[in-house]
Each structure stands twice: as C-alpha cells, then as structure tokens.
Amino acid sequence: EAGVAQSPRYKIIEKRQSVAFWCNPISGHATLYWYQQILGQGPKLLIQFQNNGVVDDSQLPKDRFSAERLKGVDSTLKIQPAKLEDSAVYLCASSLDRGSGEKLFFGSGTQLSVL
Amino acid sequence: SQQGEEDPQALSIQEGENATMNCSYKTSINNLQWYRQNSGRGLVHLILIRSNEREKHSGRLRVTLDTSKKSSSLLITASRAADTASYFCATGSHGSGNTGKLIFGQGTTLQVKP
Numbered sequence: 711e712a713g714v715a716q717s718p719r720y721k722i723i724e725k726r727q728s729v730a731f732w733c734n735p736i737s738g739h740a741t742l743y744w745y746q747q748i749l750g751q752g753p754k755l756l757i758q759f760q761n762n763g764v765v766d767d768s769q770l771p772k773d774r775f776s777a778e779r780l781k782g783v784d785s786t787l788k789i790q791p792a793k794l795e796d797s798a799v800y801l802c803a804s805s806l807d808r809g810s811g812e813k814l815f816f817g818s819g820t821q822l823s824v825l
Numbered sequence: 826s827q828q829g830e831e832d833p834q835a836l837s838i839q840e841g842e843n844a845t846m847n848c849s850y851k852t853s854i855n856n857l858q859w860y861r862q863n864s865g866r867g868l869v870h871l872i873l874i875r876s877n878e879r880e881k882h883s884g885r886l887r888v889t890l891d892t893s894k895k896s897s898s899l900l901i902t903a904s905r906a907a908d909t910a911s912y913f914c915a916t917g918s919h920g921s922g923n924t925g926k927l928i929f930g931q932g933t934t935l936q937v938k939p
C-alpha cells in the first residue's frame with residue numbers, strides 16, 4: 711500500500727514570498743489533514759477535509775494560508791505572503807475516518823524555512 | 826490548541842531499561858492514540874486505546890487509560906537504541922460533520938543509550 715506522498719521535501723523562501731505544498735493521500739482515505747509542526751512542539755491542526763469539503767479550519771490563519779482538496783483526492787496548502795514564524799514542518803495526513811478519530815497515516819512532511 | 830500535556834518532556838535511559846511516558850488531557854475523548862516520530866520524519870501510529878478500555882498491549886508497548894483522571898501512560902519495555910524518537914499522545918474526539926478530530930500533545934523526547 712502506497713503511503714501519503716508530500717512534496718517538496720524542503721523549501722527555503724524569503725519572507726513575503728509565496729509557497730505551495732502538495733499532498734496525495736492514501737487511496738480511499740476520505741479525510742485529509744494538514745498539520746503545522748514548529749520545532750520542539752507537537753503537530754497543530756491547520757485544516758481538515760472530508761472528501762472535498764472543509765470540516766475544520768478554525769486554526770488556519772486565513773489572511774495568509776489557503777488550502778484546497780480538488781475532487782476529494784490531492785490537496786494543496788498555500789502560504790501568501792510568508793512570515794518568519796511560518797518556518798515549520800508541514801505534515802499531511804489521511805485516514806479512513808468513520809467518525810470517531812481513527813488512526814492517521816502521515817507523510818514525511820515539507821520542511822519550510824522562511825528567511 | 827494543544828489538548829494533551831506530556832511528561833516528562835525528555836527522557837534518557839540505558840538500553841534494556843523500561844521507559845514510561847505520561848499524557849494528561851482536559852476534555853472528554855473517544856480514544857487516545859500514541860505516535861512516534863523519528864528525527865526529520867513524519868509520525869507513525871503506535872497504538873490506539875478507546876475510552877471504554879483501560880489497558881492495551883502491542884509487542885513491547887503497554888498503554889493505560891484512566892478517564893477519571895484524564896490521563897494515559899505509554900510503557901516501552903526492554904528499550905532499544907532504535908526506540909530513540911519523540912513520542913506524542915493524541916486525543917480523538919468527535920469533530921464537525923461525521924469526522925473525528927485528533928489533537929496532539931507536545932511530546933516526550935526519548936533517548937536510549939546503547
């Protein structure tokens with residue numbers, strides 16, 4: 711079974727630039743998550759999709775972050791413009807999710823450095 | 826917001842010793858999960874314990890859950906150098922729509938010395 715695919719693996723940009731991350735979840739997984747993990751901290755949920763609909767984006771900084779999940783499969787997360795504090799690892803995860811928080815399968819993440 | 830708080834933040838032991846990590850949370854949950862993260866990698870699911878369970882085993886892992894105290898512990902027995910990683914607890918609850926919601930704690934960094 712193929713895992714969750716993310717790209718790019720690393721990205722270095724200057725502040726005020728824009729950046730996009732891509733995620734391909736495990737086939738058949740209805741729920742897709744984007745987490746932000748700052749060095750030394752646990753993952754923080756940014757946005758959660760079920761199929762192609764958003765079910766939770768309460769912690770997404772909507773003035774600069776946006777995400778979409780076209781056709782309920784792949785997803786992209788965009789930051790525009792980036793700030794220094796956005797430096798983090800962005801993790802994508804997916805799950806079958808039958809409504810009670812099943813286990814998540816994570817990708818390797820994209821490490822973003824904003825200079 | 827972070828739901829779980831883990832203790833200790835860092836733990837260093839010798840190979841062969843047992844490692845115990847604790848997690849406390851604040852709100853009601855459907856399940857509690859533990860994940861491992863090796864440096865520079867994504868998280869890997871270790872074990873899930875449901876709110877109506879008190880103890881669960883998987884290989885060298887033992888998880889307990891005390892819903893009255895809103896706490897859980899992860900025990901790794903006979904640790905190996907390869908167990909060196911960060912360990913996170915995550916609480917699962919009902920989210921919006923028909924989905925679950927998983928909130929992670931800050932993690933415990935475990936170092937196992939050979």
